[in-house]
Amino acid sequence: MSDTLSNEIKKEVDKRRTFAIISHPDAGKTTLTEKLLLFGGAIRLAGSVKARKASKHATSDWMEIEKQRGISVTSSVMQFDYLGHRVNILDTPGHQDFSEDTYRTLTAADSAVMLIDVAKGVEVQTIKLFQVCRKRGIPIFTFINKLDREGKSPFELMEELEQVLGIRSVPMNWPIGMGRELSGVYDRMKNQVELFNGDDHSKIEVRPVSDYRDSVIREMAGDFMADQLIEELELLDVAGDPFDIDKVQAGELTPIFFGSAVNNFGVQTFLENFLQLAPKPTPRVSTEGEIAPTDENFSGYVFKIQANMNPAHRDRIAFLRICSGRFERGMAVRHVRNGKQIKLSQPQQFLAQDRDIVDVAYPGDIIGLFDPGIFRIGDSLSQKSDIIFDELPTFSPEIFAKVTVKNALKHKQYQKGLDQLTEEGTIQVFYSTGNFDETILGVVGQLQFEVFEHRMRMEYGVEVQLHRMSFQFARWIVDERIDPSKFRINSTLVKDKKGNFVALFENEYAMRTAMDKNPNSKFLETAP
Numbered sequence: 446m447s448d449t450l451s452n453e454i455k456k457e458v459d460k461r462r463t464f465a466i467i468s469h470p471d472a473g474k475t476t477l478t479e480k481l482l483l484f485g486g487a488i489r490l491a492g493s494v495k496a497r498k499a500s501k502h503a504t505s506d507w508m509e510i511e512k513q514r515g516i517s518v519t520s521s522v523m524q525f526d527y528l529g530h531r532v533n534i535l536d537t538p539g540h541q542d543f544s545e546d547t548y549r550t551l552t553a554a555d556s557a558v559m560l561i562d563v564a565k566g567v568e569v570q571t572i573k574l575f576q577v578c579r580k581r582g583i584p585i586f587t588f589i590n591k592l593d594r595e596g597k598s599p600f601e602l603m604e605e606l607e608q609v610l611g612i613r614s615v616p617m618n619w620p621i622g623m624g625r626e627l628s629g630v631y632d633r634m635k636n637q638v639e640l641f642n643g644d645d646h647s648k649i650e651v652r653p654v655s656d657y658r659d660s661v662i663r664e665m666a667g668d669f670m671a672d673q674l675i676e677e678l679e680l681l682d683v684a685g686d687p688f689d690i691d692k693v694q695a696g697e698l699t700p701i702f703f704g705s706a707v708n709n710f711g712v713q714t715f716l717e718n719f720l721q722l723a724p725k726p727t728p729r730v731s732t733e734g735e736i737a738p739t740d741e742n743f744s745g746y747v748f749k750i751q752a753n754m755n756p757a758h759r760d761r762i763a764f765l766r767i768c769s770g771r772f773e774r775g776m777a778v779r780h781v782r783n784g785k786q787i788k789l790s791q792p793q794q795f796l797a798q799d800r801d802i803v804d805v806a807y808p809g810d811i812i813g814l815f816d817p818g819i820f821r822i823g824d825s826l827s828q829k830s831d832i833i834f835d836e837l838p839t840f841s842p843e844i845f846a847k848v849t850v851k852n853a854l855k856h857k858q859y860q861k862g863l864d865q866l867t868e869e870g871t872i873q874v875f876y877s878t879g880n881f882d883e884t885i886l887g888v889v890g891q892l893q894f895e896v897f898e899h900r901m902r903m904e905y906g907v908e909v910q911l912h913r914m915s916f917q918f919a920r921w922i923v924d925e926r927i928d929p930s931k932f933r934i935n936s937t938l939v940k941d942k943k944g945n946f947v948a949l950f951e952n953e954y955a956m957r958t959a960m961d962k963n964p965n966s967k968f969l970e971t972a973p
Protein backbone atom coordinates (compact mmCIF):
# COMPACT_ATOMS: atom_id res chain seq x y z
CA MET A 446 0.00 0.00 0.00
CA SER A 447 1.23 3.45 -0.71
CA ASP A 448 2.34 5.44 2.29
CA THR A 449 0.02 8.26 1.45
CA LEU A 450 -3.05 6.05 1.46
CA SER A 451 -2.01 4.37 4.66
CA ASN A 452 -1.39 7.72 6.33
CA GLU A 453 -4.66 9.05 5.08
CA ILE A 454 -6.62 6.11 6.50
CA LYS A 455 -4.81 6.36 9.82
CA LYS A 456 -5.48 10.08 10.07
CA GLU A 457 -9.17 9.64 9.29
CA VAL A 458 -9.55 6.73 11.73
CA ASP A 459 -7.93 8.79 14.50
CA LYS A 460 -10.48 11.54 13.94
CA ARG A 461 -13.53 9.37 14.16
CA ARG A 462 -15.84 8.71 17.09
CA THR A 463 -18.83 6.49 16.47
CA PHE A 464 -21.22 6.06 19.35
CA ALA A 465 -24.80 5.36 20.30
CA ILE A 466 -26.89 7.01 22.98
CA ILE A 467 -28.71 4.49 25.12
CA SER A 468 -31.53 5.43 27.44
CA HIS A 469 -35.02 4.76 28.62
CA PRO A 470 -37.71 6.73 26.74
CA ASP A 471 -38.11 10.29 28.02
CA ALA A 472 -34.69 10.60 29.58
CA GLY A 473 -33.89 13.30 27.00
CA LYS A 474 -32.09 11.51 24.19
CA THR A 475 -33.70 13.54 21.43
CA THR A 476 -32.89 16.74 23.26
CA LEU A 477 -29.28 15.79 23.90
CA THR A 478 -28.76 14.61 20.31
CA GLU A 479 -30.08 17.90 19.08
CA LYS A 480 -27.76 19.92 21.28
CA LEU A 481 -24.79 17.88 20.12
CA LEU A 482 -25.74 18.47 16.50
CA LEU A 483 -26.06 22.18 17.18
CA PHE A 484 -22.51 22.28 18.49
CA GLY A 485 -21.35 20.52 15.40
CA GLY A 486 -23.22 22.97 13.21
CA ALA A 487 -25.01 20.07 11.57
CA ILE A 488 -28.31 21.77 12.23
CA ARG A 489 -29.03 25.41 12.72
CA LEU A 490 -32.38 25.38 14.42
CA ALA A 491 -33.17 23.88 17.75
CA GLY A 492 -36.28 21.78 17.38
CA SER A 493 -35.45 20.18 14.06
CA VAL A 494 -34.58 16.82 15.52
CA LYS A 495 -37.42 17.10 17.96
CA ALA A 496 -39.87 17.75 15.16
CA ARG A 497 -38.82 14.54 13.52
CA LYS A 498 -39.08 12.49 16.63
CA ALA A 499 -41.43 9.57 16.52
CA SER A 500 -44.41 9.53 18.75
CA LYS A 501 -43.70 7.62 21.88
CA HIS A 502 -47.24 6.39 22.09
CA ALA A 503 -48.95 4.83 19.12
CA THR A 504 -47.80 2.53 16.38
CA SER A 505 -49.92 4.23 13.79
CA ASP A 506 -48.35 7.58 14.60
CA TRP A 507 -44.99 6.01 14.34
CA MET A 508 -45.70 4.81 10.85
CA GLU A 509 -47.20 8.10 9.77
CA ILE A 510 -44.18 9.97 10.97
CA GLU A 511 -41.82 7.49 9.43
CA LYS A 512 -43.53 8.04 6.10
CA GLN A 513 -43.69 11.80 6.33
CA ARG A 514 -40.15 12.18 7.42
CA GLY A 515 -38.85 9.89 4.77
CA ILE A 516 -35.99 8.98 7.03
CA SER A 517 -35.99 6.30 9.57
CA VAL A 518 -36.94 6.89 13.15
CA THR A 519 -35.32 3.61 13.88
CA SER A 520 -31.60 3.88 14.25
CA SER A 521 -30.77 6.70 11.93
CA VAL A 522 -27.25 7.96 11.76
CA MET A 523 -26.11 11.51 12.20
CA GLN A 524 -22.71 12.87 11.35
CA PHE A 525 -20.98 16.12 12.20
CA ASP A 526 -17.53 17.62 12.73
CA TYR A 527 -16.41 19.13 15.99
CA LEU A 528 -12.95 20.33 17.05
CA GLY A 529 -11.16 18.22 14.49
CA HIS A 530 -13.24 15.12 15.13
CA ARG A 531 -15.74 13.46 12.87
CA VAL A 532 -18.61 12.32 15.02
CA ASN A 533 -21.11 9.63 14.03
CA ILE A 534 -24.12 9.30 16.32
CA LEU A 535 -26.16 6.18 15.92
CA ASP A 536 -29.65 6.89 17.03
CA THR A 537 -31.37 3.97 18.64
CA PRO A 538 -35.09 4.07 19.28
CA GLY A 539 -36.11 3.77 22.89
CA HIS A 540 -39.25 1.87 22.00
CA GLN A 541 -39.21 -1.47 23.68
CA ASP A 542 -40.51 -3.31 20.66
CA PHE A 543 -37.56 -2.33 18.61
CA SER A 544 -35.05 -3.74 20.98
CA GLU A 545 -33.74 -6.21 18.45
CA ASP A 546 -33.03 -3.50 15.97
CA THR A 547 -31.48 -1.42 18.68
CA TYR A 548 -29.22 -4.22 19.80
CA ARG A 549 -27.97 -4.71 16.27
CA THR A 550 -27.29 -1.04 15.90
CA LEU A 551 -25.19 -1.12 19.04
CA THR A 552 -22.74 -3.48 17.32
CA ALA A 553 -21.91 -0.67 14.92
CA ALA A 554 -20.86 1.66 17.75
CA ASP A 555 -17.42 1.90 19.33
CA SER A 556 -18.73 3.39 22.54
CA ALA A 557 -22.02 4.30 24.17
CA VAL A 558 -23.41 7.25 26.05
CA MET A 559 -25.83 6.16 28.73
CA LEU A 560 -28.33 8.88 29.42
CA ILE A 561 -30.10 8.84 32.78
CA ASP A 562 -32.87 11.00 34.17
CA VAL A 563 -31.64 12.36 37.51
CA ALA A 564 -35.01 11.74 39.16
CA LYS A 565 -35.66 8.29 37.75
CA GLY A 566 -32.22 6.78 37.91
CA VAL A 567 -31.50 3.53 36.07
CA GLU A 568 -34.64 2.35 34.24
CA VAL A 569 -35.63 -0.92 32.59
CA GLN A 570 -34.68 -0.13 29.01
CA THR A 571 -31.37 1.32 30.15
CA ILE A 572 -30.55 -1.94 31.90
CA LYS A 573 -31.19 -4.03 28.77
CA LEU A 574 -29.17 -1.78 26.51
CA PHE A 575 -26.40 -1.48 29.04
CA GLN A 576 -26.07 -5.25 29.16
CA VAL A 577 -25.59 -5.47 25.41
CA CYS A 578 -22.85 -2.84 25.56
CA ARG A 579 -21.30 -4.60 28.51
CA LYS A 580 -21.16 -7.87 26.64
CA ARG A 581 -19.32 -6.19 23.81
CA GLY A 582 -16.95 -4.59 26.29
CA ILE A 583 -17.31 -1.13 24.81
CA PRO A 584 -16.68 1.97 26.93
CA ILE A 585 -19.80 3.51 28.43
CA PHE A 586 -20.05 7.18 29.33
CA THR A 587 -22.86 8.37 31.59
CA PHE A 588 -24.74 11.63 31.28
CA ILE A 589 -27.08 12.37 34.17
CA ASN A 590 -29.73 14.63 32.70
CA LYS A 591 -32.39 17.05 33.96
CA LEU A 592 -30.29 18.50 36.72
CA ASP A 593 -32.57 21.52 36.69
CA ARG A 594 -35.13 19.29 38.37
CA GLU A 595 -35.14 17.76 41.81
CA GLY A 596 -33.72 14.29 41.70
CA LYS A 597 -31.61 11.69 43.40
CA SER A 598 -28.35 12.76 44.96
CA PRO A 599 -25.18 12.11 42.93
CA PHE A 600 -24.00 9.60 45.52
CA GLU A 601 -27.28 7.76 45.33
CA LEU A 602 -27.00 7.56 41.55
CA MET A 603 -23.44 6.24 41.73
CA GLU A 604 -24.62 3.62 44.17
CA GLU A 605 -27.44 2.69 41.80
CA LEU A 606 -25.06 2.26 38.86
CA GLU A 607 -23.04 -0.09 40.96
CA GLN A 608 -25.95 -2.03 42.47
CA VAL A 609 -28.19 -2.28 39.42
CA LEU A 610 -25.67 -2.36 36.58
CA GLY A 611 -22.61 -3.58 38.39
CA ILE A 612 -20.37 -0.81 37.09
CA ARG A 613 -18.16 1.53 39.09
CA SER A 614 -18.27 5.18 38.16
CA VAL A 615 -16.08 8.23 38.31
CA PRO A 616 -17.73 11.67 38.30
CA MET A 617 -15.98 14.01 35.89
CA ASN A 618 -17.97 16.95 37.18
CA TRP A 619 -20.15 17.51 40.20
CA PRO A 620 -23.35 19.50 40.60
CA ILE A 621 -23.42 22.57 42.78
CA GLY A 622 -26.97 22.32 44.13
CA MET A 623 -29.80 20.74 42.21
CA GLY A 624 -33.23 21.51 40.83
CA ARG A 625 -34.23 25.11 41.39
CA GLU A 626 -31.16 25.50 43.53
CA LEU A 627 -28.77 24.39 40.82
CA SER A 628 -26.05 26.98 40.43
CA GLY A 629 -23.66 25.05 38.24
CA VAL A 630 -21.18 22.22 38.04
CA TYR A 631 -17.60 21.88 39.15
CA ASP A 632 -15.33 20.26 36.58
CA ARG A 633 -13.06 17.90 38.50
CA MET A 634 -10.67 17.34 35.64
CA LYS A 635 -10.12 20.87 34.44
CA ASN A 636 -10.59 22.67 37.75
CA GLN A 637 -13.16 25.06 36.50
CA VAL A 638 -16.73 25.88 37.29
CA GLU A 639 -19.57 26.25 34.89
CA LEU A 640 -22.15 28.46 36.45
CA PHE A 641 -25.72 29.00 35.60
CA ASN A 642 -26.63 32.66 35.52
CA GLY A 643 -29.81 34.59 35.50
CA ASP A 644 -33.16 33.48 36.86
CA ASP A 645 -34.05 31.53 33.78
CA HIS A 646 -30.66 29.83 33.80
CA SER A 647 -30.15 31.01 30.28
CA LYS A 648 -26.58 32.23 30.66
CA ILE A 649 -23.69 29.95 31.33
CA GLU A 650 -20.42 31.26 32.62
CA VAL A 651 -17.18 29.27 32.75
CA ARG A 652 -14.56 30.31 35.34
CA PRO A 653 -11.22 28.68 36.08
CA VAL A 654 -10.64 28.00 39.79
CA SER A 655 -7.76 26.72 41.88
CA ASP A 656 -9.85 23.83 43.20
CA TYR A 657 -13.32 23.22 44.64
CA ARG A 658 -12.47 25.28 47.71
CA ASP A 659 -11.89 28.40 45.62
CA SER A 660 -13.63 31.52 46.93
CA VAL A 661 -14.96 32.24 43.45
CA ILE A 662 -17.46 29.42 43.95
CA ARG A 663 -18.49 30.86 47.30
CA GLU A 664 -19.01 34.29 45.80
CA MET A 665 -21.15 32.99 43.02
CA ALA A 666 -23.07 30.16 44.63
CA GLY A 667 -23.26 31.30 48.26
CA ASP A 668 -21.92 29.81 51.50
CA PHE A 669 -24.39 27.00 51.80
CA MET A 670 -23.70 25.52 48.36
CA ALA A 671 -19.98 26.10 48.60
CA ASP A 672 -19.81 24.26 51.93
CA GLN A 673 -21.88 21.40 50.61
CA LEU A 674 -19.67 21.10 47.53
CA ILE A 675 -16.52 20.97 49.62
CA GLU A 676 -17.99 18.34 51.91
CA GLU A 677 -19.11 16.12 49.04
CA LEU A 678 -15.97 16.41 47.00
CA GLU A 679 -13.72 15.75 49.97
CA LEU A 680 -15.66 12.57 50.51
CA LEU A 681 -15.39 11.69 46.83
CA ASP A 682 -11.64 12.33 46.79
CA VAL A 683 -11.21 9.85 49.61
CA ALA A 684 -13.83 7.22 48.85
CA GLY A 685 -14.36 7.48 45.10
CA ASP A 686 -12.57 5.59 42.35
CA PRO A 687 -9.71 7.45 40.70
CA PHE A 688 -10.03 8.15 37.01
CA ASP A 689 -8.40 5.30 35.09
CA ILE A 690 -8.47 5.48 31.31
CA ASP A 691 -7.67 1.78 30.88
CA LYS A 692 -10.67 0.79 32.96
CA VAL A 693 -12.84 3.23 31.04
CA GLN A 694 -11.69 1.82 27.71
CA ALA A 695 -12.35 -1.71 28.95
CA GLY A 696 -15.90 -0.77 29.93
CA GLU A 697 -15.25 -1.39 33.63
CA LEU A 698 -15.52 2.18 34.84
CA THR A 699 -17.99 4.77 33.56
CA PRO A 700 -17.17 8.47 33.64
CA ILE A 701 -20.21 10.45 34.81
CA PHE A 702 -21.17 13.90 33.61
CA PHE A 703 -23.97 15.93 35.12
CA GLY A 704 -26.00 18.38 33.10
CA SER A 705 -29.27 19.52 31.69
CA ALA A 706 -29.71 18.90 28.00
CA VAL A 707 -32.71 21.14 27.53
CA ASN A 708 -30.81 24.10 29.02
CA ASN A 709 -27.67 23.17 27.13
CA PHE A 710 -25.96 23.01 30.45
CA GLY A 711 -22.95 20.76 30.78
CA VAL A 712 -23.40 19.54 27.21
CA GLN A 713 -20.38 21.20 25.66
CA THR A 714 -17.98 20.05 28.39
CA PHE A 715 -19.44 16.61 28.10
CA LEU A 716 -18.90 16.56 24.34
CA GLU A 717 -15.33 17.81 24.56
CA ASN A 718 -14.33 15.36 27.28
CA PHE A 719 -16.12 12.55 25.57
CA LEU A 720 -14.32 13.14 22.26
CA GLN A 721 -11.00 13.00 24.04
CA LEU A 722 -11.73 9.87 26.03
CA ALA A 723 -13.89 7.83 23.67
CA PRO A 724 -12.15 5.29 21.47
CA LYS A 725 -11.55 5.70 17.78
CA PRO A 726 -12.85 2.88 15.55
CA THR A 727 -11.74 -0.41 16.99
CA PRO A 728 -10.64 -3.64 15.27
CA ARG A 729 -13.49 -5.99 14.42
CA VAL A 730 -13.64 -9.74 14.81
CA SER A 731 -13.95 -11.74 11.59
CA THR A 732 -13.35 -15.18 10.17
CA GLU A 733 -9.87 -13.95 9.20
CA GLY A 734 -9.08 -12.81 12.73
CA GLU A 735 -9.22 -9.23 13.92
CA ILE A 736 -9.43 -6.69 11.14
CA ALA A 737 -7.73 -3.42 12.03
CA PRO A 738 -9.50 -0.29 10.80
CA THR A 739 -6.22 0.80 9.21
CA ASP A 740 -6.11 -2.32 7.06
CA GLU A 741 -5.74 -1.09 3.48
CA ASN A 742 -8.59 -3.20 2.14
CA PHE A 743 -12.07 -1.89 2.42
CA SER A 744 -14.49 -4.05 4.45
CA GLY A 745 -17.73 -3.64 6.35
CA TYR A 746 -20.97 -5.30 7.33
CA VAL A 747 -24.68 -4.58 7.09
CA PHE A 748 -26.28 -4.13 10.50
CA LYS A 749 -29.64 -2.85 9.45
CA ILE A 750 -31.96 -2.67 6.47
CA GLN A 751 -34.55 0.01 6.23
CA ALA A 752 -37.36 0.10 3.74
CA ASN A 753 -39.06 3.13 2.30
CA MET A 754 -36.52 5.67 3.39
CA ASN A 755 -37.81 7.92 0.72
CA PRO A 756 -41.54 7.79 0.05
CA ALA A 757 -40.99 9.07 -3.50
CA HIS A 758 -38.99 5.96 -4.37
CA ARG A 759 -39.77 2.59 -2.97
CA ASP A 760 -36.22 2.05 -1.92
CA ARG A 761 -34.54 0.01 0.71
CA ILE A 762 -31.33 1.11 2.33
CA ALA A 763 -28.79 -1.24 3.80
CA PHE A 764 -26.76 0.42 6.58
CA LEU A 765 -23.14 -0.57 6.42
CA ARG A 766 -20.58 -0.04 9.14
CA ILE A 767 -17.18 0.45 7.53
CA CYS A 768 -14.63 -1.66 9.38
CA SER A 769 -11.44 -1.08 7.41
CA GLY A 770 -9.89 0.64 4.42
CA ARG A 771 -11.14 3.50 2.33
CA PHE A 772 -14.54 3.56 0.75
CA GLU A 773 -14.97 5.21 -2.61
CA ARG A 774 -18.15 5.74 -4.53
CA GLY A 775 -18.45 3.35 -7.43
CA MET A 776 -15.91 0.89 -6.07
CA ALA A 777 -16.39 -2.79 -6.74
CA VAL A 778 -16.48 -5.08 -3.71
CA ARG A 779 -17.19 -8.66 -2.95
CA HIS A 780 -20.55 -9.57 -1.50
CA VAL A 781 -19.14 -12.37 0.58
CA ARG A 782 -22.33 -14.39 1.15
CA ASN A 783 -23.14 -14.85 -2.52
CA GLY A 784 -19.61 -14.50 -3.84
CA LYS A 785 -20.54 -11.81 -6.36
CA GLN A 786 -18.76 -8.58 -7.19
CA ILE A 787 -21.02 -5.60 -6.72
CA LYS A 788 -20.58 -1.95 -7.47
CA LEU A 789 -21.37 0.52 -4.71
CA SER A 790 -22.67 3.26 -6.89
CA GLN A 791 -25.13 5.35 -4.90
CA PRO A 792 -23.92 5.34 -1.35
CA GLN A 793 -25.53 7.78 1.03
CA GLN A 794 -24.46 9.39 4.19
CA PHE A 795 -26.81 10.69 6.81
CA LEU A 796 -26.72 14.15 8.18
CA ALA A 797 -29.20 15.57 10.55
CA GLN A 798 -31.33 17.09 7.83
CA ASP A 799 -30.93 15.10 4.74
CA ARG A 800 -29.24 12.32 2.98
CA ASP A 801 -26.21 13.14 0.89
CA ILE A 802 -24.37 11.15 -1.68
CA VAL A 803 -21.01 10.24 -0.24
CA ASP A 804 -17.85 10.00 -2.31
CA VAL A 805 -15.36 8.84 0.26
CA ALA A 806 -15.81 7.33 3.71
CA TYR A 807 -13.60 5.68 6.32
CA PRO A 808 -13.77 3.14 9.14
CA GLY A 809 -16.27 4.14 11.80
CA ASP A 810 -18.53 5.77 9.21
CA ILE A 811 -21.92 4.38 8.38
CA ILE A 812 -23.04 4.51 4.80
CA GLY A 813 -26.41 3.70 3.35
CA LEU A 814 -26.35 1.46 0.31
CA PHE A 815 -29.19 1.33 -2.12
CA ASP A 816 -30.55 -2.18 -1.83
CA PRO A 817 -32.45 -3.76 -4.69
CA GLY A 818 -33.01 -6.78 -2.46
CA ILE A 819 -29.52 -8.26 -2.39
CA PHE A 820 -28.59 -7.59 1.21
CA ARG A 821 -29.39 -9.33 4.43
CA ILE A 822 -28.67 -8.20 7.93
CA GLY A 823 -25.21 -9.48 8.80
CA ASP A 824 -23.84 -9.49 5.23
CA SER A 825 -20.17 -8.67 4.90
CA LEU A 826 -18.63 -6.73 2.03
CA SER A 827 -14.95 -6.89 1.36
CA GLN A 828 -12.52 -5.58 -1.22
CA LYS A 829 -10.03 -8.44 -1.23
CA SER A 830 -10.53 -11.62 0.73
CA ASP A 831 -13.71 -13.34 1.92
CA ILE A 832 -13.87 -11.72 5.32
CA ILE A 833 -17.01 -12.43 7.29
CA PHE A 834 -17.70 -10.27 10.30
CA ASP A 835 -19.14 -11.98 13.27
CA GLU A 836 -20.61 -9.02 15.03
CA LEU A 837 -24.34 -9.42 15.06
CA PRO A 838 -26.24 -10.96 17.88
CA THR A 839 -29.16 -13.05 16.70
CA PHE A 840 -32.32 -13.47 18.66
CA SER A 841 -34.71 -16.29 19.12
CA PRO A 842 -38.26 -15.32 18.18
CA GLU A 843 -40.72 -15.25 21.07
CA ILE A 844 -43.98 -14.24 19.41
CA PHE A 845 -45.57 -16.26 16.62
CA ALA A 846 -48.48 -15.83 14.25
CA LYS A 847 -49.98 -17.75 11.38
CA VAL A 848 -50.17 -15.57 8.32
CA THR A 849 -52.83 -15.77 5.63
CA VAL A 850 -53.62 -13.60 2.66
CA LYS A 851 -57.13 -12.18 2.42
CA ASN A 852 -57.38 -12.13 -1.35
CA ALA A 853 -56.21 -15.37 -2.93
CA LEU A 854 -55.63 -13.63 -6.27
CA LYS A 855 -52.83 -11.66 -4.67
CA HIS A 856 -50.87 -14.74 -3.84
CA LYS A 857 -47.95 -13.89 -6.08
CA GLN A 858 -47.41 -10.44 -4.59
CA TYR A 859 -47.87 -11.94 -1.14
CA GLN A 860 -45.11 -14.46 -1.78
CA LYS A 861 -42.82 -11.76 -3.10
CA GLY A 862 -43.44 -9.54 -0.08
CA LEU A 863 -42.99 -12.40 2.31
CA ASP A 864 -39.71 -13.37 0.68
CA GLN A 865 -38.33 -9.87 0.66
CA LEU A 866 -39.41 -8.87 4.14
CA THR A 867 -38.13 -12.03 5.74
CA GLU A 868 -34.91 -11.68 3.75
CA GLU A 869 -34.25 -8.41 5.54
CA GLY A 870 -33.70 -10.46 8.64
CA THR A 871 -36.06 -8.92 11.17
CA ILE A 872 -38.90 -11.40 10.73
CA GLN A 873 -38.44 -15.13 10.52
CA VAL A 874 -40.66 -17.42 8.54
CA PHE A 875 -41.48 -21.05 9.28
CA TYR A 876 -43.47 -23.65 7.40
CA SER A 877 -45.54 -26.38 8.99
CA THR A 878 -44.46 -29.97 8.53
CA GLY A 879 -47.92 -31.44 9.18
CA ASN A 880 -50.82 -31.99 6.85
CA PHE A 881 -51.80 -28.36 6.69
CA ASP A 882 -49.81 -25.98 4.66
CA GLU A 883 -49.23 -23.21 7.16
CA THR A 884 -46.91 -20.25 7.13
CA ILE A 885 -45.85 -19.02 10.53
CA LEU A 886 -43.99 -15.82 11.35
CA GLY A 887 -41.77 -15.37 14.38
CA VAL A 888 -40.62 -12.06 15.85
CA VAL A 889 -39.18 -10.63 19.03
CA GLY A 890 -41.54 -7.68 19.45
CA GLN A 891 -45.24 -7.28 18.65
CA LEU A 892 -44.62 -4.06 16.76
CA GLN A 893 -42.69 -6.02 14.15
CA PHE A 894 -45.94 -7.76 13.21
CA GLU A 895 -47.69 -4.44 12.82
CA VAL A 896 -44.88 -3.13 10.66
CA PHE A 897 -45.09 -6.31 8.58
CA GLU A 898 -48.83 -5.90 7.98
CA HIS A 899 -48.37 -2.26 7.14
CA ARG A 900 -45.54 -2.87 4.71
CA MET A 901 -47.34 -5.73 3.01
CA ARG A 902 -50.24 -3.36 2.38
CA MET A 903 -48.21 -0.32 1.37
CA GLU A 904 -45.39 -1.91 -0.59
CA TYR A 905 -46.98 -5.01 -2.06
CA GLY A 906 -50.67 -4.13 -2.04
CA VAL A 907 -51.55 -7.22 -0.05
CA GLU A 908 -53.85 -7.43 2.95
CA VAL A 909 -52.66 -10.11 5.29
CA GLN A 910 -54.19 -11.54 8.41
CA LEU A 911 -52.13 -12.57 11.37
CA HIS A 912 -53.46 -15.08 13.86
CA ARG A 913 -51.47 -15.09 17.06
CA MET A 914 -50.33 -18.51 18.20
CA SER A 915 -49.58 -19.54 21.74
CA PHE A 916 -45.95 -20.56 21.21
CA GLN A 917 -43.28 -18.74 23.15
CA PHE A 918 -40.03 -20.47 22.31
CA ALA A 919 -38.30 -21.63 19.14
CA ARG A 920 -35.46 -24.13 19.15
CA TRP A 921 -33.53 -25.30 16.10
CA ILE A 922 -33.15 -29.05 16.34
CA VAL A 923 -29.92 -30.60 15.23
CA ASP A 924 -30.23 -34.36 14.94
CA GLU A 925 -29.77 -36.95 12.23
CA ARG A 926 -33.12 -38.57 12.75
CA ILE A 927 -35.94 -36.40 13.92
CA ASP A 928 -39.12 -38.01 15.15
CA PRO A 929 -42.00 -35.55 14.70
CA SER A 930 -44.19 -37.58 17.07
CA LYS A 931 -41.98 -36.41 19.91
CA PHE A 932 -43.00 -32.81 19.33
CA ARG A 933 -46.72 -32.98 19.82
CA ILE A 934 -47.51 -31.89 23.35
CA ASN A 935 -47.79 -28.11 23.54
CA SER A 936 -45.38 -27.89 20.68
CA THR A 937 -45.10 -28.24 16.94
CA LEU A 938 -42.37 -29.05 14.50
CA VAL A 939 -41.81 -26.63 11.63
CA LYS A 940 -39.10 -25.88 9.10
CA ASP A 941 -37.29 -22.61 8.54
CA LYS A 942 -36.51 -21.11 5.13
CA LYS A 943 -33.45 -23.27 4.69
CA GLY A 944 -35.26 -26.47 5.63
CA ASN A 945 -33.85 -26.74 9.15
CA PHE A 946 -36.18 -28.31 11.70
CA VAL A 947 -37.42 -25.96 14.37
CA ALA A 948 -39.62 -26.88 17.33
CA LEU A 949 -42.01 -24.26 18.71
CA PHE A 950 -43.06 -24.61 22.32
CA GLU A 951 -45.91 -23.11 24.26
CA ASN A 952 -44.04 -23.07 27.52
CA GLU A 953 -40.79 -23.86 29.17
CA TYR A 954 -42.12 -27.11 30.57
CA ALA A 955 -42.99 -28.47 27.13
CA MET A 956 -39.51 -27.51 25.95
CA ARG A 957 -37.80 -29.23 28.87
CA THR A 958 -39.85 -32.36 28.31
CA ALA A 959 -38.91 -32.48 24.63
CA MET A 960 -35.27 -32.02 25.54
CA ASP A 961 -35.46 -34.90 28.00
CA LYS A 962 -37.14 -37.12 25.44
CA ASN A 963 -34.55 -36.35 22.77
CA PRO A 964 -31.24 -36.57 24.55
CA ASN A 965 -29.33 -36.93 21.29
CA SER A 966 -30.69 -33.74 19.75
CA LYS A 967 -29.22 -30.31 20.11
CA PHE A 968 -31.69 -27.54 20.79
CA LEU A 969 -30.33 -24.24 19.51
CA GLU A 970 -31.83 -20.83 20.22
CA THR A 971 -30.97 -19.55 16.78
CA ALA A 972 -30.40 -21.09 13.35
CA PRO A 973 -27.25 -23.20 13.09
Ligand code: G4P
Pocket residue numbers: 468469470471472473474475476477495539590591592593594704705706707708
Ligand atom coordinates in the same frame (compact mmCIF):
# COMPACT_ATOMS: atom_id res chain seq x y z
P1 G4P B 1 -36.30 10.92 24.68
O1 G4P B 1 -35.83 11.21 23.30
O2 G4P B 1 -35.25 10.28 25.53
O3 G4P B 1 -37.60 10.19 24.77
O4 G4P B 1 -36.55 12.30 25.42
P2 G4P B 1 -36.78 13.78 24.89
O5 G4P B 1 -35.53 14.40 24.45
O6 G4P B 1 -37.95 13.85 23.99
O7 G4P B 1 -37.15 14.43 26.27
C1 G4P B 1 -38.26 14.01 27.04
C2 G4P B 1 -38.81 15.18 27.82
O8 G4P B 1 -37.81 15.61 28.74
C3 G4P B 1 -39.13 16.39 26.96
O9 G4P B 1 -40.23 17.03 27.54
C4 G4P B 1 -37.89 17.24 27.11
O10 G4P B 1 -38.13 18.61 26.86
C5 G4P B 1 -37.54 16.99 28.55
N1 G4P B 1 -36.13 17.24 28.84
C6 G4P B 1 -35.02 16.88 28.16
N2 G4P B 1 -33.91 17.32 28.78
C7 G4P B 1 -34.32 17.97 29.89
C8 G4P B 1 -33.64 18.66 30.94
O11 G4P B 1 -32.43 18.77 30.97
N3 G4P B 1 -34.44 19.18 31.91
C9 G4P B 1 -35.79 19.11 31.90
N4 G4P B 1 -36.45 19.66 32.91
N5 G4P B 1 -36.45 18.47 30.93
C10 G4P B 1 -35.73 17.92 29.93
P3 G4P B 1 -41.69 16.90 26.97
O12 G4P B 1 -42.56 17.67 27.87
O13 G4P B 1 -42.01 15.46 26.70
O14 G4P B 1 -41.56 17.55 25.57
P4 G4P B 1 -41.44 19.09 25.24
O15 G4P B 1 -42.84 19.51 25.08
O16 G4P B 1 -40.74 19.76 26.37
O17 G4P B 1 -40.65 19.12 24.00
